[in-house]
Amino acid sequence: MALDTAKLIKLMNEGLEMEHASHIQYVTQAAITTGPYAEGLIARFEEIASDEAEHAKILRARIAALGGTPTTKVGEIQIHQDSLKAVKINLKYERQTVDFYRKLLNLIPHDEVILSQEHVEELERLVSR
């Protein structure tokens, strides 16, 4: 599968929008999380938010290296007052991201997919408790 550069930049910018949204979603979720497991959840949400910011940074650099302009758009964001519901929302979002990167597997380095896959597995463990 060979995509032309313009198409690749467009797709990577779609990924960047998702990473922006993920970052904001996790930092916001961290700020509103309360309850018995709040401390651990907040710490983890903040760590994942940092991962998402790092993913965005990597994508931005690659888009620029290809001669494109990294987007400043932000994808859809969903947060929830209920921590379990929030984790489920995040899990859905992570899965969408993994699916998206799988489609780009031949174009985007594999470590990107593996990083998001780690988030999916962790959130699955959280919601199955």
Ligand SMILES: [Fe+2]
């Ligand atoms: Fe990410």
Ligand SMILES: [Fe+2]
């Ligand atoms: Fe992620």
